Amino acid sequence: MLKHQIYILKHTPINTAINEDEALNCETSSSEGESIESSLVSDSEEQVFDVYEKMELPAAVKELYKRFCISEKVGFLIENPVRKLPEQFAKWEELAKNVVDLLEKNRFRKTIEEELKIIDDSVLQSREEMFHAAAILTHIGAAYVNDQNFGGPAQVLPAQIAVPWFNICSRLKIHPTLTNYIAANCNWDLHDSSKPAELDNLKAITSLTRNRAYEWFMMIPVRMEIQNAPVLNSLMSIRHILQLSVKEWDEDTIVNNFKRAEISLREMTTTLMRMRDHLDPMEFYHGMRPYLAGSYNNPGLPNGLIFEGVSAEGKRFIGGSAAQTAITPSMDAMIPVKHHQAVVDYNLKLRHYIPKEHREFLEYLDNGPTLTDMIAESENEVICEAFNNFIDAYVHMRSSHITIVTSFIVLPASSKKEDFLKTQSKRKDQSEQFVDDDPDSSAAQKKEKEEVPEEVRRMQRRKYSRSHSLSDVGTGGTPFMVYLKSIRDATDAAKL
Numbered sequence: 001m002l003k004h005q006i007y008i009l010k011h012t013p014i015n016t017a018i019n020e021d022e023a024l025n026c027e028t029s030s031s032e033g034e035s036i037e038s039s040l041v042s043d044s045e046e047q048v049f050d051v052y053e054k055m056e057l058p059a060a061v062k063e064l065y066k067r068f069c070i071s072e073k074v075g076f077l078i079e080n081p082v083r084k085l086p087e088q089f090a091k092w093e094e095l096a097k098n099v100v101d102l103l104e105k106n107r108f109r110k111t112i113e114e115e116l117k118i119i120d121d122s123v124l125q126s127r128e129e130m131f132h133a134a135a136i137l138t139h140i141g142a143a144y145v146n147d148q149n150f151g152g153p154a155q156v157l158p159a160q161i162a163v164p165w166f167n168i169c170s171r172l173k174i175h176p177t178l179t180n181y182i183a184a185n186c187n188w189d190l191h192d193s194s195k196p197a198e199l200d201n202l203k204a205i206t207s208l209t210r211n212r213a214y215e216w217f218m219m220i221p222v223r224m225e226i227q228n229a230p231v232l233n234s235l236m237s238i239r240h241i242l243q244l245s246v247k248e249w250d251e252d253t254i255v256n257n258f259k260r261a262e263i264s265l266r267e268m269t270t271t272l273m274r275m276r277d278h279l280d281p282m283e284f285y286h287g288m289r290p291y292l293a294g295s296y297n298n299p300g301l302p303n304g305l306i307f308e309g310v311s312a313e314g315k316r317f318i319g320g321s322a323a324q325t326a327i328t329p330s331m332d333a334m335i336p337v338k339h340h341q342a343v344v345d346y347n348l349k350l351r352h353y354i355p356k357e358h359r360e361f362l363e364y365l366d367n368g369p370t371l372t373d374m375i376a377e378s379e380n381e382v383i384c385e386a387f388n389n390f391i392d393a394y395v396h397m398r399s400s401h402i403t404i405v406t407s408f409i410v411l412p413a414s415s416k417k418e419d420f421l422k423t424q425s426k427r428k429d430q431s432e433q434f435v436d437d438d439p440d441s442s443a444a445q446k447k448e449k450e451e452v453p454e455e456v457r458r459m460q461r462r463k464y465s466r467s468h469s470l471s472d473v474g475t476g477g478t479p480f481m482v483y484l485k486s487i488r489d490a491t492d493a494a495k496l
């Protein structure tokens with residue numbers, strides 16, 4: 001490790017202040033032009049993005065999308081992701097490829113310390129390249145800090161990772177931590193590029209587990225982002241029409257758009273509920289979640305994480321949560337869903353974990369007209385009903401998310417890590433598959449479902465009688481069940 005060296009940073013530190021002034025171009029460009037691989041979007045793009053059906057978006061909406069780096073086809077995802085960095089970054093890519101191997105052999109930290117040098121990141125210029133580089137460094141950084149072969153997290157992130165990661169994230173105006181946007185949305189590719197970007201065809205570029213567990217956890221939000229594109233297009237179109245004078249409203253168009261948004265939201269919920277297909281809750285909770293931990297409210301990092309070569313003071317950033325997306329905040333702002341003040345405060349904090357342009361889009365929506373105000377004013381019952389049906393689908397999505405959180409955090413929190421490790425090695429010996437290979441699994445799941453409400457109540461009661469632990473609080477330090485239920489109830493209350 002390069003100890004105690006101080007490097008002069010080219011970019012403003014972002015822990016205390018993110019400089020919002022500089023703008024990066026959303027249009028595709030790269031430092032090496034044609035040599036950069038962008039494997040996805042080609043002539044067959046509409047086939048790849050299977051949920052995208054062309055609709056005539058109002059010119060004003062298209063203009064907003066351009067301004068805020070939003071894609072008509074994939075919403076908040078990058079439409080032309082970069083898959084390969086210039087040659088001088090080959091070592092980063094090699095480490096990312098071998099991360100699981102090196103962790104298993106307990107060689108990860110040593111390899112970083114002995115073999116990795118600081119690589120000058122300033123050659124990376126395009127937004128797409130920087131996001132791809134950030135995704136690689138995020139995984140290398142998370143693996144280094146949270147390597148489970150050691151007693152606890154590393155207190156210092158070596159300069160070879162810290163400096164370029166910090167620089168790139170400063171330029172992208174996003175916090176350097178394992179964010180959902182970077183680890184999932186900038187970390188995907190297709191198994192078969194001739195087939196659509198359906199869930200089973202999505203793969204993670206960098207994974208932190210040998211089996212599909214990590215990939216699955218990250219690809220579900222990616223698929224949901226793709227499925228969200230028609231929701232966003234529909235709501236933005238409705239919002240545009242409603243701002244015209246009532247005489248100009250086309251009731252059918254508005255109702256059809258709500259219907260389309262409702263259907264897509266229900267499809268997103270179906271995707272969400274597939275979490276158990278390749279991710280076992282015990283593996284998630286005891287095996288994977290430590291790698292998602294941030295440096296904020298982390299008992300293992302009482303002074304935060306020191307970015308060597310950046311600052312001698314520890315930095316505190318929350319860890320990875322799929323809440324770090326613009327999907328729900330954009331709907332909440334447009335509708336609006338009126339959250340409890342504590343939720344509003346937390347959600348505002350989360351906005352520094354999504355791209356700057358999306359953060360600005362949310363601010364733009366916050367200050368604009370709302371769907372409920374405009375619909376209520378019109379007193380149009382047909383539109384009102386279509387709107388309420390859409391809200392029902394949204395409430396259903398949030399209730400389903402609570403079910404997921406219950407089985408992936410609340411229930412495993414009452415089990416011991418040692419028990420999980422025992423099952424792990426037993427399964428390894430038998431060369432068994434990790435998930436869903438237990439003949440009784442469906443019966444067990446059914447039983448678990450029946451038991452959830454009481455179990456949740458029990459956990460909730462316990463929560464108030466002891467100090468906060470990882471089981472009680474989300475990655476952002478929220479008492480998450482209270483937070484999530486309040487959000488779901490506020491969504492329901494948005495109905496007209």
Ligand code: HEM
Nearest residue numbers: 220221224321322323328405408409474475476478480487
């Ligand atoms: C194993 C799977 C998952 C677990 C254990 C989980 C857990 C949590 C927790 C604990 C929170 C509370 C806030 C925080 O700590 O940051 C949260 C919030 C949230 N999660 Fe998840 N989550 C999972 C999957 C997903 C997926 C796939 C999505 C899809 C985008 C998602 C979207 C959200 C959103 C949007 C919020 C903010 C609350 C809201 O707006 O409804 N989560 N999640």
